[in-house]
Amino acid sequence: MYEAYWRGMGDRCSLVISGSEVMSYLGGNPGGACWFLEPELEKSIRRIHHLVGNAAAQAEDGGHVVVGTGSTQLLQAALYALCPPDQPEPTSVVCAAPYYSCYKEIAELLQSKLYKWEGDAHNFNKDGPFIEIVTSPNNPDGLIREPVVNRPNGKLIYDLAYYWPHHTPITHKADYDIMLFTFSKCTGHAGSRIGWAIVKDKEVAAKMTKFMEVTTIGVSRESQLRAAKLLGIICDDCQAFSTNTKSQNFFDDSKRLLTERWDKLHEVVKRSETFSLAKFPKDYCLFSDRFYETHPAFAWLISNNKVKDCASLLRGHKILTRSGNRFGADATYVRVSMLGREEEFNLFLERLSTIKIGICNGIAHIN
Amino acid sequence: MYEAYWRGMGDRCSLVISGSEVMSYLGGNPGGACWFLEPELEKSIRRIHHLVGNAAAQAEDGGHVVVGTGSTQLLQAALYALCPPDQPEPTSVVCAAPYYSCYKEIAELLQSKLYKWEGDAHNFNKDGPFIEIVTSPNNPDGLIREPVVNRPNGKLIYDLAYYWPHHTPITHKADYDIMLFTFSKCTGHAGSRIGWAIVKDKEVAAKMTKFMEVTTIGVSRESQLRAAKLLGIICDDCQAFSTNTKSQNFFDDSKRLLTERWDKLHEVVKRSETFSLAKFPKDYCLFSDRFYETHPAFAWLISNNKVKDCASLLRGHKILTRSGNRFGADATYVRVSMLGREEEFNLFLERLSTIKIGICNGIAHIN
Structure with missing residues (x-):
């Protein structure tokens, strides 16, 4: 759907990478919470959230940016980071129905002893630790969501993939412990497989980074650079738009x-x-x-x-x-x-x- | 180490992608064993194996190409594909020591009930199904390897990341059920996170593809296109080299x-x-x-x-x-x-x- 928009933008949006660029595993962020995050992508992510006002993602808000191979990988990283390895029972994972079908598939794929899919959060009545995924606006039904379990021992993962102004009114600046976003749902570039998490706790961010390190040794640098560029261009144009009614947004x-x-x-x-x-x-x-x-x-x-x-x-x-x-x-x-x-x-x-x-x-x- | 070589190749090796290209999840391979594999990458992979002679990877050899976010993701995909979900005990995973340190980390990360890391293949003496990873040339010691367990109920994954002529003499055309390769060790482009598997069995290839679908919904298309281009250029130059002593290889x-x-x-x-x-x-x-x-x-x-x-x-x-x-x-x-x-x-x-x-x-x- 967004293809025509990007076609209209012409060469300005082209990514050019020579054969000798971005060859190593490591970008320029060795000391950051996420060692494989491209600094240019981090900058564009913080900038677009600031401009749109949909999430507290500035350095002064205390959030760490973690990049993943789509928000799908980040959801797994968050489950890994939030589930202690030494519990007698797997941590329950729930989401209010109707829920995004992939959550169940992800949580059940490897039969992990760390976590267990328990389905609809409305029916969840077990004691013990749990993780509730809050998708808002929700996939599949588009509704604005709040947590439904609201009991102790719970941790929340906010999937805010669709919390962008083309999909829904931006009513508040989201400010939660773990917020997931994806390039795909923001700009339409699903094939790049770029997602990001804004994570309050440094240790959780480090564990999520560890997950990406072990499972894919980082995230495609070409895709990160493309996402950095296109998110940056959206920001440039939004800023120009506010002063010039002829420009595109x-x-x-x-x-x-x-x-x-x-x-x-x-x-x-x-x-x-x-x-x-x-x-x-x-x-x-x-x-x-x-x-x-x-x-x-x-x-x-x-x-x-x-x-x-x-x-x-x-x-x-x-x-x-x-x-x-x-x-x-x-x-x-x-x-x-x-x-x-x-x-x-x-x-x-x-x-x-x-x-x-x-x-x-x-x-x-x-x- | 390879940066100087690629710098010397100039603009010929540059990847250019406009803002409106490769946007969707899907490339042009919807009917193939791996729906998110870029057809250009498949072509370059089959071509380079044919030219180098290191692996039976032609369509007539009956192998399916599956692309992953590095061979790291493909190894997990292979474990998932080879371990039946309904066994009373997890399938044992072994590799002769010294073994690549990441195998253990990968196999233990999520405490899966599908498989269990059992360490050095030389000491493995359990009954029941097992998977042996054969890394040849081996990481860390560079030696040429054969399977060491050699018992019934075993399945083999060949990690041939270093079986390229700059690292070792190509003594035979490898022709195994599952062979893993990575762009990183072939050309030096580690940051692209592109690996591929050549898989004999169509059902195993489909299960591996399913793993990538659930965990990352495919593989960065930008990286796939870059790998396709650079592997293709290596092939072009090798072919020119055989007829012209002045060209680079x-x-x-x-x-x-x-x-x-x-x-x-x-x-x-x-x-x-x-x-x-x-x-x-x-x-x-x-x-x-x-x-x-x-x-x-x-x-x-x-x-x-x-x-x-x-x-x-x-x-x-x-x-x-x-x-x-x-x-x-x-x-x-x-x-x-x-x-x-x-x-x-x-x-x-x-x-x-x-x-x-x-x-x-x-x-x-x-x-």
Whole structure:
């Protein structure tokens, strides 16, 4: 979706690296909390959070920046850092349903004795230490989230991947112990696999860094330099935008596109009567100085006729979605990406609008 | 060490990526065994193995290419793929000592129930399934290795990171079930974090791919494109070299440098009488059409006077090494990198040559 924006930016955004540059494991940050973090990336990360106002990430806020191969690796690093190695039982890991399907996969992959996936935080009633992942805005449903367990012995990981002004109003400067962000959801550069964590505790930051050191010996330096450059350009343009109304601003441009898409989707959904979508309340955005509503990266559709396997129904209409049961919800829900290319999105709307369902003896009849 | 070579290659080796290129998770390989592998990288990998003759990696050899964030991630992916999830006991993981210190760290990091580090393969005498890692040439000691357990229920992972003609004669085309390679040890680009596996079994390749998908949702596309380009240029130059004696060849140039360094180190070690180094036998290299000996990336020094903590002794002389006990050997050994920058290497030789030790009542006297 963001490709056209970046194409319009031309050569200014090109990354050029000669064959002899960034060869060694080590960048210029040997004394920092994260030895493989490129100093230019750290600078761009602190700068963009300062400018957007979405997270307390300045040196004076006391947060350490840790870079990872996407925020996916950082989530594992955080689990590793927060789970003591010598507990009789694995630490429980929970997240309020519907939750991002990958959390479960990550936590269960290696059958670690350090932690154990316990599913929906709403149903969590074990004693003992736990970690709650708070995703806000939430993936898949776009809602603003708070912790739900609220008991002693708990540690929180905030996944703020979507807390950017093109997706949602920036209502406050997030200031939590561990906050995860990703280049992918900020600018659209998913292929770079760059994520970062802002971590208050130096020892936790060091343990997370150790995790990346053992599992991948750092993070691609080429990708770090590209992220540094593109985040820096967004900052430059936002600053120019505030003084020059003709200049472009990535967040405003992207929000405009997302708003158009959401308006179109709401229109199709309303007409079809087959599915429903949540309505998001409007809120005041401190970055944009305007009221607007959340425009998530995903649509969380629910079947009005309680079709038992919504994803199969849609697959039959050549619409690829992820079933609700992968998110700890039921299969009457599906998650659909809102960030595809223009032609893909239009095709999705077109196909969605042709679906009409009647229920007869509990079996969905698909027309 | 290789920086000067790549500097000499100029703009030909520069990677240029515009802001709108390689944005999505997916490259052009959706139907392949590894969906996030860049087709250009696969092509360069197959080409360089064909040219060097060090591994059976052509499509007709039946091997699948899987890319990872360094071979470190691929090793974990291989452990995941080879260990059934439903065994009563974790699968044993062994490697003949001295072994690469990171294997132990990787296998123990998350206290997985899938596998368990059991140390030196020479001492392994458990029944039940096991995985033996065969590193050849070996890190830290540079020796050519074969499996040592040789019992039923065993699976092998070959770590061939150093099986390239600048390090060792290419005596045969390796053709094993799982072979790991890394861009870092081939060309010197450690910061790119690119490794690859050649995997015979399609299902194992798919499980390894799944591991990368869950843990990092693929591998940096910028780094993959850079690796594709530089490996391709090495191939172009090797092919030009065979017809034009004036052109440069990365492997010959690097071998010349490594040979010079090893000659200098042998000279210093011989004169100092404080340490010893193994001598490597000469062998015929099918790639270079010449006899020569292995020139490992590391020197594996042993104290002649049985100094109990060789790494501390050397640290006292401002020489940073990794102690033998991290490799399953004892602390009378140390591993030293041979691949540092020219000035670092010369400083190392200079400092090493000043060390004289006498033993008095079992205590090493350091002068």
